[in-house]
Amino acid sequence: MGTSVGKSHRTASYPLLKGQKALVTGANSGIGRATAIGLGRVGADVVVNYVADRDSAEEVVREIETFGVRAYAHEADVSQEDQVAGMVSRMVEQFGTIDVLVANAGLQRDAAATDMTLAQWRKVLDVNLTGQFLCAREAIREFMRRGVVPEVSRSAGKIICMSSVHQIIPWSGHVNYAASKGGVLMMMETLAQELAPHKIRVNAVAPGAIRTPINRSAWDTPEAEADLLRLIPYRRVGDPEDIARAVAVLASDLLDYVVGATLYVDGGMTLFPGFATGG
Numbered sequence: 001m002g003t004s005v006g007k008s009h010r011t012a013s014y015p016l017l018k019g020q021k022a023l024v025t026g027a028n029s030g031i032g033r034a035t036a037i038g039l040g041r042v043g044a045d046v047v048v049n050y051v052a053d054r055d056s057a058e059e060v061v062r063e064i065e066t067f068g069v070r071a072y073a074h075e076a077d078v079s080q081e082d083q084v085a086g087m088v089s090r091m092v093e094q095f096g097t098i099d100v101l102v103a104n105a106g107l108q109r110d111a112a113a114t115d116m117t118l119a120q121w122r123k124v125l126d127v128n129l130t131g132q133f134l135c136a137r138e139a140i141r142e143f144m145r146r147g148v149v150p151e152v153s154r155s156a157g158k159i160i161c162m163s164s165v166h167q168i169i170p171w172s173g174h175v176n177y178a179a180s181k182g183g184v185l186m187m188m189e190t191l192a193q194e195l196a197p198h199k200i201r202v203n204a205v206a207p208g209a210i211r212t213p214i215n216r217s218a219w220d221t222p223e224a225e226a227d228l229l230r231l232i233p234y235r236r237v238g239d240p241e242d243i244a245r246a247v248a249v250l251a252s253d254l255l256d257y258v259v260g261a262t263l264y265v266d267g268g269m270t271l272f273p274g275f276a277t278g279g
């Protein structure tokens, strides 16, 4: 073990994901957009999944293509089994396979528990949790069919679940969202345990507060931002690129021995900032 520390491994050279095929869900906005572009920047061919607004997905495709890699946009609702299966089988047809899945698509339907409708509850669980499972299942089937290709990667495939600090921080007024992300944590760890013997790495990235449309009201006025910064020891709101870089490294062979982990990218939000003074 010790002897290999520092030894350069061929696949650890840049670009990190050269020749790999990546699928990013919800890739025409916010974190997914930055991640799709970030994976293209480090050499991956990228499928840009979207469910609405084709034009913005095509813009992401054009930006990725400037790195000299391939990309295309694919419309699919990740909560629909047939649409997910169709998306992955088209990817195998067009790109030959899939090496990296970033299960990122997600949404909020906020309400106090007493007012939350069953439709709001179900919608969030369907997209944030079931959607990730359906995408993971299709990717895993292809990873297992293909196995390890040593020239491409040391593993047979990588799944990165986009979770949230709310996989462990309870969040009043968002019981559906917090439950979905808590579910993502246990889904991710169980899949990681089940699939590691097949050389498939399943991990999660858990963002804190990142400036995207999903949480605009939390940062788009100075008062709201000041309020939010109290929860962030590092005292800045994150950018989508903070997450994109974490995903690129986690998907690469640099972190080949990381299995079933959550990488919190949150400026310290999970460090119980309320206890920074007193207590």
Ligand code: NAD
Binding pocket: 025, 026, 027, 028, 029, 030, 031, 032, 049, 050, 051, 052, 076, 077, 078, 079, 104, 105, 106, 107, 127, 131, 162, 163, 164, 165, 206, 207, 208, 209, 210, 211, 212, 213, 214, 215
């Ligand atoms: P966003 O609203 O900008 O992006 C969400 C994307 O998911 C959009 O492209 C949307 O169209 C897509 N989407 C929604 N339903 C879909 C469906 N059924 N099928 C396919 N795509 C669908 O928000 P974001 O902040 O970029 O969120 C991305 C992920 O990051 C989500 O899983 C979210 O829970 C997570 N996250 C965000 C933050 C944050 O502070 N922004 C923090 C923690 C976790």
